[in-house]
Amino acid sequence: MTTTTNSHETMDLERLGAAWRIAAAPLARRIVVCAGTGCVANGALAVHAALKQALETAGIHVVLDLRAEEAGAACPAAGRPGVRLSGSGCHGFCQMGPLVTVLPEHILYTRVKPADAAEIVDTTLVRGGLVERLLYRDDAATAPCHGPGDIPFYSRQARTVLAGCGELDPEDIREYIAGGGYHAAYKVLTTMTPEAVCAEMLASGLRGRGGGGFPTGRKWELTRKQPGARKIIICNGDEGDPGAFMDRSVMEGNPHRVLEGMLIAARAIGAGEGVVYVRAEYPLAVKRVRQAVIDATALGILGPRALGTDIPFVVEVMEGAGAFVCGEETALIASIEGKRGMPTPKPPFPAESGLWGCPTVINNVETLATVPLVLAGGAAAFRTLGTAGSPGTKTFALTGHVRNTGLIEVPFGTTLRHIVFAVGGGVTDSSGAADPAGFKAVQIGGPSGGCLTPAHLDLPLDFDSLKTVGAMIGSGGLVVMNRQTCMVNVAHFFMQFTQNESCGKCVPCREGTKQLLAMLDDIIEGRADAGVLDRLEKLARVVQLSSLCGLGKTAPNPVLSTLRHFRQEYEEHVLHKHCATGQCKALRKPEILAAKCVGCTACVRKCPVAAIHGERKQAHRIDPALCIRCGACVTACKFNAITGV
Amino acid sequence: MQNTVTSKPAVPVLTLNGRSVELGGERNLLELIRKAGIDLPTFCYHSELSVYGACRLCLVEIEGRGIQASCAVTPEAGLKVRTDTADLREIRRTNIELLLASHHQGCTTCGKSAACRLLELARRLGVDTVRFTARRPPAPLDLTSPALVRDPNKCVLCGDCVRFCHEIQGIGAIDFAHRGSAAAVVPAFNRGLGEVECVHCGQCARVCPTGAIMPRSEEEPVWKALQDPGKTVVAQIAPAVRVALGETLGLAPGEDTTGRLSAAMRRLGFAKVYDTAFTADLTVIEEAEEYLRRRAAGFAGPMFTSCCPAWVRYSELAASDLLPRLSSCRSPQQMFGALARDLLPKQLGVAPENLVVVSIMPCTAKKYEAGRAEFAHNGRRDLDAVLTTQELAHMIQGAGVRFSELVPEPLDMPFACTSGAGLLFGASGGVSEAVLRYAAAKLSGGAAPAANYGAADGTAARREVTVTVNEIRLRLGMVYGLREAQEILKEVRAGTCEYDLIEVMACPGGCVGGAGQPVPAGPETTARRACGLRHAAAAAPLHGAQDNPFITKLYQEHLGEPGGPRAHKLLHTKYQTRRRLGKSDGLPLIHGQDVGRVKVSVCLGTSCHLRGSQKVLRGLAKALEERGLAERVELTGAFCHERCDRGPAVTVNGQVFDHCTAELALAQVEAALAVATGA
Amino acid sequence: MSAAATIKGSRQFDAACAILDRFGRNPTRLIPILQALQEEYRYLPGELLAYVATALGVPPARVYGVATFYAHFTLAPRGKYVIRLCDGTACHVKNSIPILEALRQRLGLTAERKTTPDLLFTVETVSCLGACGLAPVVVINDQVHGQVTPEHAVALVEEIIAREKPAAA
Structure with missing residues (x-):
């Protein structure tokens, strides 16, 4: 070498x-x-x-x-x-x-x-x-x-990527250096060829943390081999999954680690410039990354002679403007170029023709923050954590009905049970109290992902195992849901999200998600006919197969996954107009318990639509057809006689 | 030779639906598949435009790669491609169904239904039910353009119009806005097409697969006039119409239908049917004379033709600096209009007010042109209506006239006698060819043989031809597509353009590719129409405009000298700069409250901007503030005073001052304040 | 109207020109330019967008297309207090929607009508602010409020109203 x-x-x-x-x-x-x-x-x-x-x-x-x-x-x-x-x-x-x-x-x-x-x-x-x-x-x-x-929340994790977050002063580049920071980049720039860097990454088996899990080394190698003098590395910090904030935490807590990863990637592919695209909802992350670039440039770590070598590398920070689809590579590129963030067909892949038409590598924040670890300790050491197919660790944003919510990092292959119960401290009910038997599902991977059920509690989580059960790691949002959660409602929530965030370019995503959402609306509003589930499933499949970009292709996942695991719940909604959790307002069956009602007329007076009738001192009745389920009567009733509203 | 075993050179092949297909350098898999005889459906693929990949209809299954849009895949040897799997059929049908669900489904009353791609595909793919219900909220029709009607409820968002306007015309008057299910194709700020920088070329309507953008129909007023016994309705037919009209009436593109056309129109009730090619001959003479006069007067650099109204409008909107280079000649359509008003009442014995003049044009921008204020006198337009080829075909069909069975009839004299050169106006390069024929004759003193210079023969978007007569070299540039024209404008501005005359046509292939022609039509159809015109021109007994005896007679009896005062009055026009966006309130800078405050606006339009209006505006604002005059003025940055050639323009209480500086503007404001105080 | 209000447009225009210059009037920097302009004007008036198109030499329709694509850009004036309710997954499963409903009801707003007529409040939802640990989250201007209940949210609004309209309160 x-x-x-x-x-x-x-x-x-x-x-x-x-x-x-x-x-x-x-x-x-x-x-x-x-x-x-x-x-x-x-x-x-x-x-x-x-x-x-x-x-x-x-x-x-x-x-x-x-x-x-x-x-x-x-x-x-x-x-x-x-x-x-x-x-x-x-x-x-x-x-x-x-x-x-x-x-x-x-x-x-x-x-x-x-x-x-x-x-x-x-x-x-x-x-x-x-x-x-x-x-x-x-x-x-x-x-x-x-x-x-x-503290079990911390002690049961394996923090490597997040190691610095929590103690390190993210605004002090020297502290990062004193802790060994930029040493891996230095080694790469001064002693390794691009081929060697790519080879090391391939050997490490590191897979992209942003969604699909494409091997990072392969992405780099493809770009390295492309002709052209100008190549670009983009750090994708447009973490848009609702319920995920891993990348935000890394950018806020250890921005230099991300820049070091970019510097290594730049060397590997021969890029002289980099762009960090940060989601606009993360003002603090924008500020920290901007400061980090200024500090690193001032010290000569970045610049025309990065780390004092002959290798130039400059970094620019761009703030997103609020579009989930810009997490998609080609849309991200369009956005940096000042256009509407609409994806373009692949091929050409960014590795061939990306930003400004140059070969471009796009890695997500967590991936880049992992890169210095791989290069510092070597591929073999990196592989000691995680599974053979998914080496290393993964950060997850653990939220929802779980005792300890927050950002966690565990090796790939960790079971869901460990995450929810050991790290997360178990499931809570909707009032926040512990509910040891309350686990219903976990939504993993955000709007592109799927749900996992009690049957999957002992499934070791990695890229491949999740695919087999119709879910994906996505960027790592992990939302725990208790038994008071309606899964149709969850599917509706995600469909509403993708529908809002669809760029509107291709037919299946623009029109298909609209129709899927309309069908889910019908189901939770009690209007759906018996054929709706069949239509829902068929259309979801077409959207999945034929959409232009990853957003559309994965948009139906939450629907398909909940249909797969909770079909009975859907059927109850459709056939019996019943939502067991009571979350679907329109399906609630308001009722006044005659045994409890004393006929005080308080509810009659409060009802804004005159849906309650009854003589004084006699049990009242509520007309479900008139009732708008506003709950005013429940609040007014001192005897807990009204249910189902 | 029969004995030698020759191994064929290995032609790369791929497998398409199990059969081997040779690769022939096609740009993408879709073109290859179509060449192999399978018409994969698409909305958003046009060979003239960039690949967009949005309609998801041309999907194919490639072994090892899964489902891909064939328009975006480069053909490679060895690929195993299928176009007909169960999944693909399901996807296509579902996507059509999805589009139909949010489409305005008034197909029976839609003007596009005969040529609607959505309807055609729904039939072809056997979509018999629409399982989906969610519609988009209805949007109002856009009726602001004189040439086009936009119906957002029929838009399938394929973006063909957006890309055409941007990529071929270099304008970008319409674009995508909003996103997701709210995504729409709209002009800037959701205004109307008539309120933005649209040049009305209508190419958006030509490429639109549905009826979301359509030429604005004027059939009704024409029917009304035809049925009014008190009116005499005459028509002119543009050259390009005759070689395209037949397409919707069962004939092939390029077939010359002039005779049947005039027969059909007489059956519709037109009193006279004339030929615009006649005034094309007139245009050639006026334009060539204008150029030669300019050249003699020392005018350096190229002159531009002015036959294409979309190009004229573009120049007024975006190239005000080059307006002096635009020929002052009216287009053949408008020359005809002026002559008709001038001569026909007497000739036909009709009271002027009862003469109705109609144009039959391949073009939507002609509708706009006919409505320009300078082509109206005493409140009456020279041309009462402009019908496109499509509209005329529709009227012929509507009247039940069996077009293909008609016995050809001649056009009406005297405006029927045309040279071959005049007929060529309908194809790109035709104007140049006609000018060359005239100039050669003129410069050689009539000695030059009747040559064909081949200017109208090519199909490239930019071509040129050079001819030397009597040691005078004439170099003509020809271009179609306004983006291509913009490239030439850059050269003219840089002083590197060596053409004498530049012919600009907005539409691909010239007028034969106009947006008023039958749709759908691709480059191949356009080429066949042009070919038809060339045949007609070659068959014409007269070679050039100079050979047309009726033109000579017209000059002798009515017009006087070419370019003379009478000709000038009837056949020439003036141009003015125009604002790109319709009226706006402007950007407020100083909002004084005094009752007698002076209203000042500084133009921030492109041309004034380039001339430094931003500096004027800021300088003026600063000076007013420093002098404590803020409460006494209302200062805005306005959008275009239509004096782009004289900017920066500043308006003070309604009076416009050209070539303004901050100092000059301040002096004017102070003067106005003094008047106000004095009063 | 105060003297400052009279010439506010002038100051803003100065700032707008400075922003355009800062980005070299480069059309590819359209998004950061619009972000900076929105910071200055608090929204993107149509006339301003028309000027941006002129200054960058791009079609106005394109500027409009970009401005309407991204959720952060707003083409209508916004309230002095912009209340952003997070409706990310974590907030949603912890009942963010009742908070939204309570706020809208208190201020007389709807999904379409996001700003109060007195331009005091704008209520909008955002998809995840990344503060999921504090779900549900409400952000008023730049102030983040975590673990909010509908009552708490309305109380925050009342507090602002009392401060802004002491006479009416």
Whole structure:
């Protein structure tokens, strides 16, 4: 194997990292406030400010920016002990936020309010104790958990891609370097040929995390072999699956990891430029990635001589404008080119003719964030996690009716049971209380995916196993649904989504999803005839087979999958006009229980459509034909006599 | 030789429905399949346009690749392709059904039903029921264009019109808007076609597979006039009409139907049927004389023809700087209109108000042209109505006239005598050929032999021909499609264009490919029509315009000298720049509240923009603010004062000032304020 | 009307020109240009889009097509407070729709009529803000509110109304 020779002096990442470590050394303690979207929404910035104030009040030297410390390192007064206070990206445990971590002990305080700051400073930083009431408890009976090490939500995961998210300051490139960041890219740029990089990726078996699971190495190799001097790498951060936020967390929590992955990919295919396309709904991710590009360019990691080599690589950040279909490769390219995000037929594939007509690789955020791991440790090490066909780990956004919602990372091949019950802490009912027997289904892969049922709880999740049961990993949204959830309603929700997000170009997707939605409307409104399920299934199949792009081809999946596993529920809706969960409003059968009704007429007076009749002090009756199921009577009734509304 | 065993050179083949098919360099699998005799249905594939891949009808199953749109697949040797699997049939039928479900289903009353691709495919694929119900909310008809009617309820969103307007005409007057089930093809800001930069070429209607865009019918007023005993209805027939009309009446494209056409029209009640080719001869003389005069006066660089109304409108909208290069000659249609009004009442003994003049044109833009203000006098248009070839065919059918059985009748004199050159006007290059024939005769003093210069022979979108007569070299450029014309405009602007005269036609192949001609028609049909015209021209006894005795007589008796004052009045016109978007409120900048405030608007249209109107607007706003005059003015950025050749234009209380700067504008505003204060 | 309001259009136009310049008047940068313009004007007036088309040298229909394709662009004026309700899967299964219904009912809005006549509120849904851990989520301007109930959402609106219209309250 030949190596790239370099006449120039390449960048000394070791020196940069060492400088940061020296600056950080006197600061024995560090407080990390989670500054991900979830925690910020819950008031993390106020907590950060309160902690700063409390530390200063306690007379503790607070360091907010290590670069200032570095600059002062030359003068003798510098390096005095103190506490570093920084923000981090998303931990994934958003529902417990704002989260505050104290290092080096790894104490994790949850649901921290600004008012708690003084106590944290006094108890933990000054006296070395624990603020017990802010610690996480798995349930009221057990002892409080000290930190991620003994919180099941964290301890039962395998965090590699997300490793940095949670402690690392995403806005400090030096900290990333000090932790070994950009070293893999450096190795690739200075010692490996493009062929070798592609070979290593192929050997690792890494598959694209964004949907289909196409082998990343093969994608790169195809593009590398294309003629043409100008090639482009696009990082697809247009994570549009409703219920998924893995890529958001990675971009917010560890943006340099993504850039490093792009740099490696660029070397592999011979690209001199890259574009990060970030979904517009993620303003914080946009900000962090933009800052990361500025910082990396300032240090010369990106630029005409990336990492000091002869290899140029520049990166531009573009914000999406709100179109799910732009997650599709050709639509994404159209959008970057300033057009309507409408997919184009493949061939030509982006690898042949992509952005501006140049050979283009499009990888999703998580894939690119995994790339440095593969190159740093080698393909063999990467393969130690996951399954033979799907090596490595996968992040999932675990949401819905589960005790611990949030961002998780587990090796491929982990069972659904482990995720829902061990990591997720089990199923909850709609009021949020534990419901150990409540598991009904998991919707995986968002609007392109399908559902998994109790029968699949022990299925090891990977790209191939999911295909066999009519689902897909998609980008990794995992929504747990309890027995109070109507599956027809779920299918309707996703169909509404794809119908809204269809670009309108090809006939089956534009017209087909509209008709599928209309049929689902009929079913949940109680208008459907007996033939509807047959029509639904047939049309869904045509849309699947004949749509132009991935959005259309996968749009019917939620319908087909719920039909497959919950056909009986559909039939109940269609044939008996009955929804067992009561979620389908129009199918509810309002009734006044004569035994409970005292004839107080409160409901009669509240009913806006005069659907309730009855004499005073006699049991009332409700006319289901007139009733609009508004629920006003239920609220008015003091005797719980009205059901089905 | 019989003994030698020759191995055939290996022709690459693929397997189509189990049979071997040779590859012949086809651009895509669809073309190959069609060449192999299987007419795979499509809405969105046109050989003239880019591949779009949206209708999902040309799907095929390729072994190892699954279901693919054949229009987007490059043929490769060894592919195993099927076009007829159960899945594919189901998909095609379902997709048609889906389109029908949200389509306005008034097929029996739709003007397109005879040529509607959707209807045809529904029949062909045996769609006998529509299982789906969800419709889209009805949208109003767009009746703003004088040439076209847009019915969004019939649109299947194949995008053919969008791509034609953009790729071939380089205009982009219509585009997709919104998305998903709300997606629609609309002009900018959902305005009407008549309120945007549409040039009315109607090619969108020609490529539309359904009736979503159709030529605007004027059949009713014509019927009404024909049935009015007090009216005398005369008609002119454009050259391209005669070689296409037969297509809808059971004849082949290119067949010259002139005789039957005139017979049929007389049966419909037309008093006289004349030939537009006659005024084409007149146009040639006027245009050639105009060019020679300009050349003699030292006018450098090319002159453009002005026969094509879509091209004229395009120039007025987007090439105001080149308007001086546009021939001032009216089109043959409008020359006929002027002569008809001038001569026919006397000739036919009809009161002027009872003379109804109708054009039969291959073109939708002619409808627009006939309505231009300069072609009306005392409130009466020179041409009362313009019918397309399609409309005339429809009227003939409607009257029950058996066209193919008619005995040919001659056209009416004197406007029936035409040269072959005049007939060629209907094909791209024909105007150039006619001009060359006239110029050669003129420059040689009549000594040049009657040659055919071949200008109308080619089919390429851009061609040229050079002829030297008496050491004078004439170099003519010919182009069709407005995008191609824009390329020439760039060269003219850059000063690198060496043509003397440039013939521009908006439609592919010239007028024979016009949007008023029978549909559907591809490039092959257009070529056959052009061929028909060339045959007719070759058979014509007169070679060039100069040979036409009736033209000579017309000049002697009525018009005087070519290009003289009388000819100028009747046969020439003027152009003006026009705004691309209809009236708008403008972008408000300063919103003063004083009662007597001065209203100021600075043009932000393209031409003024290029001349720096943005600077004028900002400079003026700044100056007004600095002087504390903000409350006393209402300042807006407006869209086009139609003085594009004199911008930046600024309007102060209704008065327009050309070539304005911020300083000049400020002075005008201050003057207006002084008047207001004084009053 | 205040002096600032009188010349607001002038300031905005200056900003619009600066935005066009910042992107080099490059038609391929149409989307970021529209994003920046919307930031400035809070919506995209038709006249502005016509000017963008002129300045970039592209057909107005194309600018209109792009502006209507992406959900983030709005061609109608929006309220001072834009309330975005997340209707991603996680929020949906945690009952986001009743929140939407409550907000619409309180403000007299519908799926078609998204902005109150006094231009104080706009209520719209978005498909996932990526804050699924806090479901259901409501965002008012840039302020994220997690684990919202219909009552809570209406209370937030009441709070704003009380602040904006002290006299009426």
